[in-house]
Amino acid sequence: MPAVATDFETVIGLEVHCQLTTRSKMFCACSTDYAGAxxxxxxxxxxxxxxxxxxxxxxxxxxxxxxxxxxxxxEITPFSKFDRKNYPYPDLMKGYQISQYDLPVCKGGSLEIQxxxxxxxxxxxxxxxxxxDTARLLHRTDPxxxxxxxxxxxxxxxxxxxxxxxxxxxxxxxxxREYLVRLRQVLRYIGVxxxxxxxxNFRCDANISLRPRGQAEFGxxxxxxxxxxxxxxxxxxxxxxxxxxxxxxxxxxxIQETRGWVDERNETVSQRSKxxxxxxxxxxxxxxxxxxxxxxxVESVRARLPRLPAERKAExxxxxxxxxxxxxxxxxxxxxxxxDAVRAALTGGEPARAAKLAANxxxxxxxxxxxxxxxxxQDLPVTPDRLAxxxxxVGQGTVTAQAAKSVFETMAExxxxxxxxxxxxxxxxxxxxxELRDMVRAVIAANxxxxxxxxxxxxxxxxxxxxxxxRETKGRANPALLQDLFTxxxxxx
Amino acid sequence: xxxxxxxxxxxxxxxxxxxxxxAVELTESVLAxxxxxxxxxxxxxxxxxxxxxxxxxxxxxRLASGTATPLTGIPVGVKDLIVTKGVRTTAASRILENFxxxxxxxxxxxxxxxxxxxxxxxxMDEFAMGSSTEHSAFGPSRxxxxxxxxxxxxxxxxxxxxxxxECLVSLGSDTGGSIRQPAALCxxxxxxxxxxxxxxxGIIAFGSSLDQVGPxxxxxxDVATMLDCIAGHDPRDSTTAPDPAPDYRHYLGRDVRGMKVxxxxxxxxxxxxxxxxxxxxxxLKTLEELGCEIDTDFSLPSTEHALAVYxxxxxxxxxxxxxxxxxxxxxxxxxxxxxxxxxxxxxxxHGFGNEVKRRIMLGTYALSAGYYDAxxxxxxxxxxxxxxxxxxxxxKYDVIVTPTAPTVAFPIGSKVDDPYxxxxxxxxxxxxxxxxxPAINVPCGFSEGLPVGLQVVGNFFDEGRIxxxxxxxxxxxxxxxxxxxx
Ligand SMILES: [Zn+2]
Numbered sequence: 015m016p017a018v019a020t021d022f023e024t025v026i027g028l029e030v031h032c033q034l035t036t037r038s039k040m041f042c043a044c045s046t047d048y049a050g051a052x053x054x055x056x057x058x059x060x061x062x063x064x065x066x067x068x069x070x071x072x073x074x075x076x077x078x079x080x081x082x083x084x085x086x087x088x089e090i091t092p093f094s095k096f097d098r099k100n101y102p103y104p105d106l107m108k109g110y111q112i113s114q115y116d117l118p119v120c121k122g123g124s125l126e127i128q129x130x131x132x133x134x135x136x137x138x139x140x141x142x143x144x145x146x147d148t149a150r151l152l153h154r155t156d157p158x159x160x161x162x163x164x165x166x167x168x169x170x171x172x173x174x175x176x177x178x179x180x181x182x183x184x185x186x187x188x189x190x191r192e193y194l195v196r197l198r199q200v201l202r203y204i205g206v207x208x209x210x211x212x213x214x215n216f217r218c219d220a221n222i223s224l225r226p227r228g229q230a231e232f233g234x235x236x237x238x239x240x241x242x243x244x245x246x247x248x249x250x251x252x253x254x255x256x257x258x259x260x261x262x263x264x265x266x267x268x269i270q271e272t273r274g275w276v277d278e279r280n281e282t283v284s285q286r287s288k289x290x291x292x293x294x295x296x297x298x299x300x301x302x303x304x305x306x307x308x309x310x311x312v313e314s315v316r317a318r319l320p321r322l323p324a325e326r327k328a329e330x331x332x333x334x335x336x337x338x339x340x341x342x343x344x345x346x347x348x349x350x351x352x353x354d355a356v357r358a359a360l361t362g363g364e365p366a367r368a369a370k371l372a373a374n375x376x377x378x379x380x381x382x383x384x385x386x387x388x389x390x391x392q393d394l395p396v397t398p399d400r401l402a403x404x405x406x407x408v409g410q411g412t413v414t415a416q417a418a419k420s421v422f423e424t425m426a427e428x429x430x431x432x433x434x435x436x437x438x439x440x441x442x443x444x445x446x447x448x449e450l451r452d453m454v455r456a457v458i459a460a461n462x463x464x465x466x467x468x469x470x471x472x473x474x475x476x477x478x479x480x481x482x483x484x485r486e487t488k489g490r491a492n493p494a495l496l497q498d499l500f501t502x503x504x505x506x507x
Numbered sequence: 508x509x510x511x512x513x514x515x516x517x518x519x520x521x522x523x524x525x526x527x528x529x530a531v532e533l534t535e536s537v538l539a540x541x542x543x544x545x546x547x548x549x550x551x552x553x554x555x556x557x558x559x560x561x562x563x564x565x566x567x568x569r570l571a572s573g574t575a576t577p578l579t580g581i582p583v584g585v586k587d588l589i590v591t592k593g594v595r596t597t598a599a600s601r602i603l604e605n606f607x608x609x610x611x612x613x614x615x616x617x618x619x620x621x622x623x624x625x626x627x628x629x630x631m632d633e634f635a636m637g638s639s640t641e642h643s644a645f646g647p648s649r650x651x652x653x654x655x656x657x658x659x660x661x662x663x664x665x666x667x668x669x670x671x672x673e674c675l676v677s678l679g680s681d682t683g684g685s686i687r688q689p690a691a692l693c694x695x696x697x698x699x700x701x702x703x704x705x706x707x708x709g710i711i712a713f714g715s716s717l718d719q720v721g722p723x724x725x726x727x728x729d730v731a732t733m734l735d736c737i738a739g740h741d742p743r744d745s746t747t748a749p750d751p752a753p754d755y756r757h758y759l760g761r762d763v764r765g766m767k768v769x770x771x772x773x774x775x776x777x778x779x780x781x782x783x784x785x786x787x788x789x790x791l792k793t794l795e796e797l798g799c800e801i802d803t804d805f806s807l808p809s810t811e812h813a814l815a816v817y818x819x820x821x822x823x824x825x826x827x828x829x830x831x832x833x834x835x836x837x838x839x840x841x842x843x844x845x846x847x848x849x850x851x852x853x854x855x856x857h858g859f860g861n862e863v864k865r866r867i868m869l870g871t872y873a874l875s876a877g878y879y880d881a882x883x884x885x886x887x888x889x890x891x892x893x894x895x896x897x898x899x900x901x902x903k904y905d906v907i908v909t910p911t912a913p914t915v916a917f918p919i920g921s922k923v924d925d926p927y928x929x930x931x932x933x934x935x936x937x938x939x940x941x942x943x944x945p946a947i948n949v950p951c952g953f954s955e956g957l958p959v960g961l962q963v964v965g966n967f968f969d970e971g972r973i974x975x976x977x978x979x980x981x982x983x984x985x986x987x988x989x990x991x992x993x
């Protein structure tokens with residue numbers, strides 16, 4: 015048998031389950047704010063699946079899924095319905111999950127992604143549908159007998175869950191990761207989900223298959239579960255890509271199966287083959303009438319749709335910012351909003367200059383504060399207006415650029431305005447030439463070597479001398495004036 | 508005073524208001540009657556005498572303050588699939604034999620708000636699956652007219668309690684005839700409202716697209732009064748109609764002259780007892796004498812398919828509705844086996860009765876991959892055909908009148924091992940259920956000493972009209988509040 019080195023193409027599709035941030039659960043009035051709460055404290059007869067209870071649709075959840083559909087360019091179907099997905103499991107209180115089978119709320123959308131160094135690509139969205147989350151099982155071991163047992167925490171049961179199914183349009187694990195990053199960004203922009211994979215409110219299952227490049231039919235697909243981070247999704251797909259390529263190259267036949275990612279072992283392991291897959295026996299949920307969405311409702315949601323990351327990034331590029339600056343500033347909606355507010359408050363200058371100045375500050379001091387404190391940008395006591403005030407003071411020479419950084423820090427700690435901080439700490443720029451001339455003379459007297467260097471033609475020595483005055487004045491000295499004074503004093507001698 | 512239990516609810520209400528006796532005295536009379544006959548009838552699974560007396564005392568306060576409703580102080584029986592907070596609710600199943608609900612159903616809330624007095628939770632076929640109340644994990648109820656016979660089902664306890672004087676009015680539930688058929692077999696009035704007229708919140712589900720709660724009483728007026736109490740929109744049940752329910756008592760005592768009555772020929776076929784046929788034909792004459800225009804040249808050709816449709820849709824829905832009973836959260840739990848899955852299987856194997864298991868299997872099969880289109884989907888399509896035939900009929904007729912059941916009450920044990928024979932007892936009640944239409948049973952005489960029932964079916968949300976016809980007939984025929992000697 016001749017060994018054929020086949021060139022394979024990878025085909026990846028992703029299913030994302032994402033919890034919505036509605037205040038109450040999908041079908042009952044229980045609060046979804048159960049993070050950190052004691053088990054089984056956010057429950058009622060409905061989400062406990064007591065005999066006789068009935069579901070009532072959470073209208074906010076429907077508005078959220080419609081907004082998601084609009085953000086992903088989906089068609090919002092005017093008529094959809096809920097179905098029962100039957101499977102017995104102790105985390106499923108009713109023995110069935112209310113989901114949507116053949117008529118989802120949204121279908122046929124797309125999301126643009128761009129892997130660094132590659133052209134942008136549009137990934138198709140097959141559908142977005144609404145369902146309810148399950149309870150959580152906590153597995154324990156009896157310390158005495160060593161037997162395993164499970165506890166049920168019903169707090170999560172009935173939380174609104176949105177499933178976003180992509181087309182099998184991704185071709186590399188890097189694209190899959192980028193898709194997740196962009197999807198998460200959109201969901202956070204429109205404010206429907208915290209979309210945090212580590213916290214479990216954004217979960218991803220992946221389907222991956224390989225086919226000889228050029229072949230139209232898909233190969234045998236494998237579903238991968240148990241991935242708890244973007245990195246895990248990426249690594250699992252890389253592993254699976256290699257495993258399948260090796261098997262196919264060796265002439266093996268792959269089986270359609272579900273495999274679980276084992277993080278600590280960095281590999282996928284077979285969970286169950288599809289032949290033993292559940293028959294979910296879907297049928298229309300008789301307890302809920304079909305969902306008819308009026309165009310007025312859809313339009314009211316569309317009216318609240320914020321500008322999305324791609325649009326925000328394009329606007330930033332139009333302002334003359336670099337690709338890197340535009341991407342970083344449009345990373346989150348809060349960040350982009352903060353930046354825009356600072357820029358808008360910088361009146362009276364040249365717009366391109368204001369855009370650049372605002373970008374420097376937000377990408378510099380503001381993000382430094384966010385990163386070191388670990389807090390959200392909207393918690394920053396230095397509001398966009400106050401930051402604009404500080405930037406303006408620097409522009410007018412009231413405070414030096416160097417001193418401004420410490421002013422910012424004090425503002426962030428104390429919540430005071432720039433003017434107050436400058437006045438209290440005496441940080442106003444020293445522009446009086448008499449006051450500075452004495453310092454310049456003292457520095458010249460104390461630094462013979464630098465003076466000699468300067469006189470020997472080493473121009474950079476003057477920077478050292480200026481730095482000495484800056485240190486003494488804590489950066490308050492007017493640097494331009496200092497330059498003049500040093501030149502004057504050194505030339506006179 | 509000792510015979511107060513013989514009164515209809517509206518008679519009792521008048522006398523309570525006139526202070527001829529108190530609600531406590533009325534309740535004591537009913538409780539004494541329960542003591543005397545319950546060992547023979549077994550209409551109840553759980554009796555709540557202390558609660559009843561407490562509620563009766565509250566009712567007396569209300570009666571004294573002038574804020575009483577027509578149900579204040581009236582002893583009520585509540586079918587044991589209607590969830591009652593703090594009072595064991597079993598659905599006549601071993602799997603729920605110790606289940607004490609933490610919440611109230613909508614209908615029980617309404618009854619309590621009106622000041623009704625609950626005597627207890629009435630017996631039924633397990634999860635409402637049956638037509639004789641023999642499929643109860645707590646033993647069968649007996650027909651007060653002849654204790655060797657079944658009271659019908661599944662709301663057999665609710666009907667038997669009315670006929671035996673163990674409450675004045677009761678609540679049952681109807682999925683395929685479960686109010687009308689036992690009402691017919693026990694000589695009571697029973698009304699199955701339009702699907703969506705009464706909230707199902709807190710009703711232990713059997714067939715969710717078919718289940719409706721409705722009243723059973725001694726006469727049409729009592730049934731209209733109870734319907735007034737429970738009907739209407741409930742935001743907790745998304746399938747309830749949004750518009751408010753009309754005042755049903757308004758339809759009592761009204762003329763029925765010129766009312767167009769259709770009598771479909773498919774309801775007079777082989778298997779029908781001669782005595783039943785005769786009683787129904789006499790009733791049709793009475794209606795004619797009252798001025799109704801009777802048309803017997805009328806066909807509902809899909810009638811015979813209602814049975815097949817029902818026995819696919821109801822079990823399919825039940826197979827999902829009953830999945831929650833796994834012994835993990837509440838109710839009966841067999842934890843003797845080793846693994847979780849084995850415990851769940853054992854719980855269900857020992858917790859459910861045979862008829863329930865039969866229907867879970869039927870439904871699971873009908874929904875399975877590869878069979879769904881042939882069974883469930885096909886059944887839904889035929890259901891639409893049945894609906895269309897009724898819709899066309901109501902273009903022509905104000906009401907449709909038929910017998911309620913093909914036979915009178917049958918002996919305990921005679922059909923319990925022959926499911927199909929048992930299912931056939933519901934052939935006249937199933938079509939209206941499948942279509943979601945309102946229908947009432949009103950007693951129309953006797954066959955060999957046993958009650959026969961007449962069914963009046965109305966258009967959607969036209970409960971008023973069937974109450975009007977049933978009441979006019981009842982006043983003319985004189986079969987109201989007939990009680991057997993016990
Ligand atoms: Zn809840």
